[in-house]
Every structure is written in structure tokens, then in C-alpha cells.
Amino acid sequence: MREVHAGYGATPILFGVSLDVRQGEAVALLGKNGMGKTTLMKTAIGFLKPWRGTIEFEGRDLTRLAPHDIARLGVGLVPENRRIFPGLTVRENLELGLSAAPRRSADLRERRLAAVFQHFPRLRERLDQSGKTLSGGEQQMLAIARVMMAGARLILMDEPTQGLAPAFIRHIRDMIRELKRLGVTVLLIEQNARVALSVCDRGYIMEKGVIVFEASSRELRESPVTREKLGV
Amino acid sequence: MSVLGWRALLVFALLAALPLVPGMSRYYLLLAFDALLFGAxxxxxxxxxxYTGLVSFGHAAFYGLGAYATAILMExxxxxxxxxxxxxxxxxxxxALVVSYFATARRGIYFALLTLIFAEVVxxxxxxxxxxGGSDGIQGLPDATVLPGLVIDTPTRKYYLVLAYLLIAYAICRVVVASHFGRVLVAIRExxxxxxxLGYxxxxxxxxxxxxxxxxxxxGGAIYPMRSAFATPDLMLWTESGEFIISVMIGGLGTLVGPIIGGAFFTILRDKVSSIVDWYFIVIGGVLIVIVLFMPRGLLGLRRIFSRRAAA
Structure with a gap:
């Protein structure tokens, strides 16, 4: 991401944000509420067109693509507040995730489902339940499982631990580690810096639409800047 | 046949037996035709x-154009x-290609308005x-033929024509709803x-x-002149679109079967009330208000209430 400017209507939110996520890395984007983190995410997936600047993924320019095209290139989004389809069953939610896979086949579906169940055995138990009957943590699992179904190579996660019980937060953290082990690149947006820095390699701190600090997780954990900017 | 399920097949079998009911008059068969057509x-x-969450205020144009297509050929x-x-x-x-191309680029109320505007133009x-034919439309059409020698000339034959259409349309809708495509539509609605x-x-x-x-x-519109022997612009009026929407609401959104019942109910109600009083729309309006207030899931929603009572 290079010098990205974006906003809603005439209101600018991002003032030239530049950040890099290298393949196989997990990167945290930290910052308080209202600093532009979610706007950045929306711009990356194509819901907002950047006013200026470029966004590239594996050498392809994403700035002019529609969200569904970006998803098909292998960018998955786990949105804020666990946005699953409440009226559909767990199985239907998962199968919808498959759309972004270039060649959809029954075989691929079974393989991906098997992989998902290996990580989330609980979803198998709930397979024919409707999404709205799941607990918050289970919905979050489903949202992550859905992008795994798509075979995304870069996953953008917006506040995945928000409002979850500690046990689920640990589970999500393990899940992100597991994704990394599988070679998936993760950009994690979090207010909970402790959780984010425990799984990510590097982190950026965002304030008022610009990146104000960038360092490795270790440095960020120890830096006074983190405390000052995030209040932790 | 597995797409239909035994209950649907049973209902269709009963509907197919309708003309055999003793005392079934020409009037009731044609009313049944209208009811099933409206339901479909x-x-x-x-x-x-x-399923998709899009409200079209322009379905009368599709209906009327279909009717005119038949009328123009028959003439x-x-x-x-x-x-x-x-x-x-x-x-x-x-x-529809033109309308849907422009209308689906917009959401919500804009979709509804665009469908309405296109329909009004037509x-x-x-x-x-x-x-x-202007406001008179095309009148005095001959009877249609299915095969040489098999003419749709009696109310019974007309009834079976619409029943066949309903069966095929219902099967198509069921297949669509059960498919991956249908799931995506629900996902879009939600x-x-x-x-x-997700990449759609x-x-x-x-x-x-x-x-x-x-x-x-x-x-459905193409079949209508085969019963009525005419096509008029009134078939395309926005009130017709409104009646389709009302029928869906009466029956129950997102159920397929509900709207069939709703359409049939609406048609029969209109026919019965209008034969008694001139100001029948007031009566129908009252019935609709009652349905919307007390049966938000439509007539088909009653099923749930009863099954819940039976369970309790």
C-alpha cells in the first residue's frame, strides 16, 4: 500500500497511508477507535476507492477492481462484528465461501471442508444449524473458516477478538498462528494490542489517518510509543 | 420429481382433479385459472x-409484454x-435484460423506482x-392450439394449460432456490x-x-390471452404490479408456496367482493391491513402458529 488517501464522500479519513505486508507474515495494525483502521480495510478490499495512491497484491494493482474481483485474487476479509449470514446454515455459509476459489468442484469442496473441520471441530457439530444460533465465538470461527474455504492467501481481519470471552480469544490467537503456519499472510486490525502483538511479527500504529510508528512486535511491546498511542 | 416433494405432488394432483368436481361450472374453472395464474x-x-430482497414495482410490464406477444402473433x-x-x-x-441491467446497478428504493419507471414507459x-390498438388493446383473439387438432377451447383445457404452467414454473423456482445460485441470492438479501x-x-x-x-x-402473461382472448395496456398498469406485491405479502415472503396461495386468495377475494359491492377495494384493503398486522409472515405463517400450538 502506497500513499493511500481515502474517505467517505467529501470527508477524508486516510492521509497517505503506506504499509507493507510480506508474504507469510502476520502484521498488526493497531490504533484507537476512529483512527481509520476499518477505513483502510474497506479501501483494501475495494469497498472504497482510494482518492490517491496505489494498493498492490502479488504485483497486481487492486485500486480499480471491484470487491468480488479482489476476493477472487485471493484476498479474504473477516469483517468486524463477525458478519456471517445469520439466516443460512453453517454448511451454507461455508459453501458460499468457496466462490472465490477459481475452480469450484465437489472434490475441492470436500477437501476444504475437511481442512476446516480439522481446525474447527465445533463447526462440524453445528453444520446444519442456522448461523444466528451460534455463539459469538463460533460465529467468529465461522467467519474465519469461510475465508479458509475460499483459499485466501491474504486474510484481512478486523477486530476478531472484539467482545469475545478469553477462551475464544486464545482460540482465535491460535488460529492466526495456524494460518501463518499454513503460509497464509495475515493483516490483523486490533485494539487489543497485547493479543495482536503476541501473534504478529510486526506492527503499525495508526493515528488520525496516518501511520505514526512501525516496528517489530518485540519493539512495539517494549516501546513507550505503544503505551502513549494506544493507552495500554 | 424429487425437487417437488410428495406434498407438492399431492396438491398438484388435487388441483388436476378440480374440473372433475361435480357442479364445477365454467365460471369457477375460469376463476381457478385466474387464481392459479396470479399465484404463479x-x-x-x-x-x-x-429470496433476493429486491422489490420490483414493474412486474406488470413483464406480464403485459408477454400478453401482447401472444396477442400480436394471434392477430x-x-x-x-x-x-x-x-x-x-x-x-x-x-x-428484462435492459431493465435489470440498469436497475440492479442500484439498491433498495432506487431498484424499485427504476423498475416502476421502465414499466410506466412500456x-x-x-x-x-x-x-x-391503443387503450383498447388487441381484442377478439382466436383459441390457441397446443398441437394441430388440440385446441385450447374449453374452460377445462384452459385450466389445464395454466396448471401445467404453474407446475413447470414451480419446479423451476424450486430448483433455483435449492441451487448454489439460490443460496447466493439469500446471501445477497441478508x-x-x-x-x-466473498467474491460474488x-x-x-x-x-x-x-x-x-x-x-x-x-x-404467465403469454398464457393470459389464451383464456381472455384479449390483451390491453391495463395489464401493464402499476396497480397490477402492486397487486403482485400484495399477493406475495399476503402469502408469505420467501416461501414460493405462500405467494401462490396469496395470489389465489387475492384473486378470489377480489372476484367475490366485487360481485357484491362496487367499492370492493375498501374491503380488500381492510383484509390486507388485518393480514399485515396480525399475520406478518402471511397466510403461510399460520402454519407455524398451528404447528407450534400442536407441539405445545
Whole structure:
């Protein structure tokens, strides 16, 4: 991401944000509420067109693509507040995730489902339940499982631990580690810096639409800047 | 046949036996025709309203264009049901392609308004140009033929024609709803943006849903002149679109079966009340208010209430 400017209507939110996520890395984007983190995410997936600047993924320019095209290139989004389809069953939610896979086949579906169940055995138990009957943590699992179904190579996660019980937060953290082990690149947006820095390699701190600090997780954990900017 | 399920087959078998009921008059058979036709069109609209979450105020145009397609061919001596339906599919298909292309680029109320505006343009064209009979439409059409020698000339035959159409349309809707495509439509209804970032080209899916719904409605329209022997611009009036929407609401959104019942109920109610009083719309309005207030899930929602009582 290079010098990205974006906003809603005439209101600018991002003032030239530049950040890099290298393949196989997990990167945290930290910052308080209202600093532009979610706007950045929306711009990356194509819901907002950047006013200026470029966004590239594996050498392809994403700035002019529609969200569904970006998803098909292998960018998955786990949105804020666990946005699953409440009226559909767990199985239907998962199968919808498959759309972004270039060649959809029954075989691929079974393989991906098997992989998902290996990580989330609980979803198998709930397979024919409707999404709205799941607990918050289970919905979050489903949202992550859905992008795994798509075979995304870069996953953008917006506040995945928000409002979850500690046990689920640990589970999500393990899940992100597991994704990394599988070679998936993760950009994690979090207010909970402790959780984010425990799984990510590097982190950026965002304030008022610009990146104000960038360092490795270790440095960020120890830096006074983190405390000052995030209040932790 | 597995798409239909035994209950649906049983209902269709009972409907097929309707003309055998002793004392079944010509009047009631034709009323049954209207009821099933209206039900089938409400069901087609449900694909859009109930499953995709798009409210079309312009379905009367698909319906009316289908009717005109049949009428125009029949006026020129073509009486084959197949030719008329085929021509209706082409005409309605082309029109629906244009409407859905522009309408699906917008969301919510804008979709509804665009469908309405397009429909009004079509209505105005047929109403005010004399090529197709102006406000009188095309009258005095001959009977249609299915095969040489098999003429749709009696109320019973007309009834079976509409029943066949309803069966095919219902089967198509069931297949669509059960398919992956149908799941995506529901996903779009629940949240468009989520469907987009999962990799679905939402406007294309909406367009697909519009096309299927429009074509089914258009074929229904093509069948109408085979019963009534005319096509008039009034078939395209926005009030007709409104009645389709009302039928879907009465029956129950997103159920397919509900709108069929709703359409049939609405048709029969209108017929019965209008034969008693002139101001029948007031009565119908009252009934609708009661349904919306006390049965928000429509007539089909009653089923749940009863099954819950039985369970308790």
C-alpha cells in the first residue's frame, strides 16, 4: 500500500497511508477507535476507492477492481462484528465461501471442508444449524473458516477478538498462528494490542489517518510509543 | 420429481382433479385459472422479493409484454401455444435484460423506482400508440392450439394449460432456490456487502434473479390471452404490479408456496367482493391491513402458529 488517501464522500479519513505486508507474515495494525483502521480495510478490499495512491497484491494493482474481483485474487476479509449470514446454515455459509476459489468442484469442496473441520471441530457439530444460533465465538470461527474455504492467501481481519470471552480469544490467537503456519499472510486490525502483538511479527500504529510508528512486535511491546498511542 | 416433494405432488394432483368436481361450472374453472395464474406470477416475483430482497414495482410490464406477444402473433394468424410462449420469452427477455441491467446497478428504493419507471414507459407506449390498438388493446383473439387438432377451447383445457404452467414454473423456482445460485441470492438479501467480499459479482446475480423472475412472469402473461382472448395496456398498469406485491405479502415472503396461495386468495377475494359491492377495494384493503398486522409472515405463517400450538 502506497500513499493511500481515502474517505467517505467529501470527508477524508486516510492521509497517505503506506504499509507493507510480506508474504507469510502476520502484521498488526493497531490504533484507537476512529483512527481509520476499518477505513483502510474497506479501501483494501475495494469497498472504497482510494482518492490517491496505489494498493498492490502479488504485483497486481487492486485500486480499480471491484470487491468480488479482489476476493477472487485471493484476498479474504473477516469483517468486524463477525458478519456471517445469520439466516443460512453453517454448511451454507461455508459453501458460499468457496466462490472465490477459481475452480469450484465437489472434490475441492470436500477437501476444504475437511481442512476446516480439522481446525474447527465445533463447526462440524453445528453444520446444519442456522448461523444466528451460534455463539459469538463460533460465529467468529465461522467467519474465519469461510475465508479458509475460499483459499485466501491474504486474510484481512478486523477486530476478531472484539467482545469475545478469553477462551475464544486464545482460540482465535491460535488460529492466526495456524494460518501463518499454513503460509497464509495475515493483516490483523486490533485494539487489543497485547493479543495482536503476541501473534504478529510486526506492527503499525495508526493515528488520525496516518501511520505514526512501525516496528517489530518485540519493539512495539517494549516501546513507550505503544503505551502513549494506544493507552495500554 | 424429487425437487417437488410428495406434498407438492399431492396438491398438484388435487388441483388436476378440480374440473372433475361435480357442479364445477365454467365460471369457477375460469376463476381457478385466474387464481392459479396470479399465484404463479406472485411466486415468480417472490424469487426476487423473498429470496433476493429486491422489490420490483414493474412486474406488470413483464406480464403485459408477454400478453401482447401472444396477442400480436394471434392477430396475425399464429395460434400455436409454443410459438406464442417462445415469442413472449424473446420479447420479455430482451426488455428484462435492459431493465435489470440498469436497475440492479442500484439498491433498495432506487431498484424499485427504476423498475416502476421502465414499466410506466412500456405502459405509456402501448396505451398511446395506435399500432397495437391503443387503450383498447388487441381484442377478439382466436383459441390457441397446443398441437394441430388440440385446441385450447374449453374452460377445462384452459385450466389445464395454466396448471401445467404453474407446475413447470414451480419446479423451476424450486430448483433455483435449492441451487448454489439460490443460496447466493439469500446471501445477497441478508447482506450484499458480505456477498461481495466473498467474491460474488452481486449485480450479475441480481440480474440473473431478475431475468428468471421476469421470464416466468412473461410466460404467465403469454398464457393470459389464451383464456381472455384479449390483451390491453391495463395489464401493464402499476396497480397490477402492486397487486403482485400484495399477493406475495399476503402469502408469505420467501416461501414460493405462500405467494401462490396469496395470489389465489387475492384473486378470489377480489372476484367475490366485487360481485357484491362496487367499492370492493375498501374491503380488500381492510383484509390486507388485518393480514399485515396480525399475520406478518402471511397466510403461510399460520402454519407455524398451528404447528407450534400442536407441539405445545
Amino acid at each position: 406470477i406472485a411466486m415468480s416475483l417472490d424469487l426476487l422479493m423473498g 396475425r394468424g399464429v395460434q400455436s401455444v409454443w410459438a406464442c410462449v417462445g415469442f413472449a420469452v424473446v420479447v420479455v427477455g430482451l426488455y 405502459y405509456t407506449f402501448f396505451r398511446y400508440t395506435q399500432t397495437f 447482506n450484499e456487502d458480505r456477498a461481495r467480499f 459479482n452481486v449485480p450479475r446475480y441480481k440480474m440473473g434473479a431478475c431475468m428468471i423472475s421476469a421470464l416466468l412472469t412473461g410466460v
